[in-house]
Amino acid sequence: MKTETLKINITQRILNINDNKVLSKIAKLLDEENIVGYDADGNPISEKEYTKDIHEALHQLSQGKLETYSSEEVKRKIVG
Structure with missing residues (x-):
């Protein structure tokens, strides 16, 4: 999968998440990898x-x- 396609796919999936625990895990992962x-x-x-x-x-x-x-x-x- 191309980088741009992957970004769009991930963004769409994140926008559909309503669970704060999952969103917090994503934020933590992004912070650690920044x-x-x-x-x-x-x-x-x-x-x-x-x-x-x-x-x-x-x-x-x-x-x-x-x-x-x-x-x-x-x-x-x-x-x-």
């Missing part, structure tokens, strides 16, 4: 993974365990 970017190796990153990574980085930062660099340090590393 691609918001890609990592340095080109692998997709979901919104859920991105949020988890940000929270982990903030936690490490608050613990003083996150390695950070100033703008000048980054410039020196790139330019040399």
